[in-house]
Amino acid sequence: MAHILVTGAAGFVGAAVVGALAARGDRVTAFDIAVSPGLRKVAGQYENVRLVIGEITECPTVMALFHEDPPDCVFHAAAIVGVIASVRAPIRTFEVNVQGSINLLEAMRLFGTRRMVHMSSEETYGPFKSAMIDEDHPQNPLHPYGVSKLAVEHLGRGYKERHGLEVIHLRAIWVYGPDLPRVRVPNSFIDAALAGRPFHQPFGADFICDHTYVDDVVDAAVLAIDKAAHPYDAYNVGSGQGVSLLQIADMVGEMVPGAQLSVGNAPYRHGDESFSVDCVRKGALDISRAREVLGYKPKFDIRRGLAAFLP
Ligand SMILES: NC(=O)c1ccc[n+]([C@@H]2O[C@H](COP(=O)([O-])OP(=O)(O)OC[C@H]3O[C@@H](n4cnc5c(N)ncnc54)[C@H](O)[C@@H]3O)[C@@H](O)[C@H]2O)c1
Incomplete structure (x- = not known):
């Protein structure tokens, strides 16, 4: 039984990872700035989950967390997430994503925690140069979100070099x-279809991207936490397949009778008509490395993932 500190534990990915680790008997310290209904439910289910409310940008808070009960491993998911959020709040994005990560790395160094598994992002690549890319693709992010995640990747390498930490980026x-x-x-398609509400996605009919079902990310996280020795420090985590928004809308239309979904042809933008930001070219992630090294086997292609939502 390991002791894992999960940051961003109240979040979409964090709460799911807390649940998976607690279910198999790990002792989990679930750290976040607030508690979500999802995390409260998981914490209610398992005695081996301890909730700690705190601000990751406050160094003394993070140090106290490690001083009291140093974890064997950190699963780091706390962040300001997404291009839109980061463009709206670039300073806060860097405070939380970069300064918060440094606080953790410093605490790990001082209190003897060797491994962090960090939720990085495909946004670190910037524009995809081809329809499918692997981990050697150049990393030229354009927006504060991707830049902040790439900064954490580089910081992790420095901590490895100087202090022997092992910082793994998913x-x-x-x-x-x-x-x-x-x-x-695809949530906006599913939500509208299930509510019987017509929905027009104004841009992105031909926009192709990989979409990863949350359970597959949880599997990758657990595999990375458990791997005895990592030959690489970064792994792509996706379904391995690109699909256009029009194809997704059509699939939802087949699955939910009466769904009224349409997608406009303009280039895809993050956000909505009230505030949006250009999206770079995306595509599919080549997940061969995660498959071969971690044993990652995504269970959900887009069709199975969409079906998993439906009542
Ligand atoms: N969801 C995606 O599509 C996706 C894709 C790639 C990478 N990621 C990464 O995965 C991680 C989890 O993403 P998510 O979708 O669960 O997002 P989320 O917003 O649901 O979770 C992030 C969590 O971080 C917490 N947090 C934010 N600021 C904090 C602070 N100052 N102190 C403590 N906690 C704070 C939030 O309260 C939230 O619970 C993030 O690092 C994100 O960048 C997400």
Whole structure:
């Protein structure tokens, strides 16, 4: 039984990872700035989950957490998430995503925690140069979100070099599933279809991206936490397949009789008509490395993932 500190534990991914670790008997310290209904439910189910409310940007708070009960491993998911949030609040994005990560790395160094598994992002790549990319693709992010995640990747390498820490980055792409806490496809299609509400996605009919069902991300997280020795420090985590928004809308239309969904042809933008930001070219992630090294086997292609939402 290991002791795992999960940051961002109240979040969409964090709460699911807390649940998976607690279910198999790990002792979990679930750290977040607030408690969500999802985390409260998991904490109610398992005695081996301890909730700690705190602000990751406050160094003394993070130090106290490690001083009291140093974890064997950190699963780090706390962040300001997404391009839109980061463009709206670039300073806060860097405070939480970068300064918060440094606080953790410093605490790990001082209190002897060797491994962090960090939720990085495909946004660190910037524009995809081809329809499918692997981990060696250049990393040229354009927006504060991707830049902040790439900064953490580089910081992790420095801590490895100087202090022997092992900081592993999961470059996940467009994670979805029930209760995604932001407005985005495919949730916006499913929500509208189930509510019987017509929905027009104004841009992105031909926009191709990989979409990762949340359970698959949880599997990748647990595999990365457990791997005895990592030959790489970064892994793509996706379904391994690109699909256009029009194809997704059509699939939802087949699955929910009477769904009224349409997608406009303009280039895809993050956000909605009230505030949006250009999206770079995306595509599919080549997940061969995660498959071969971690034993990652995504269970959900987009059709299975969409079906998993439906009542
Ligand atoms: N959801 C995706 O599509 C996706 C894709 C790639 C990578 N990621 C990464 O995965 C991680 C989890 O994403 P998510 O979708 O669960 O997002 P989320 O917003 O649901 O979770 C982030 C959590 O971080 C917490 N947090 C934010 N600021 C904090 C602070 N100052 N102190 C303590 N906690 C704070 C939030 O309260 C929230 O619970 C993030 O690091 C994100 O960048 C997500």
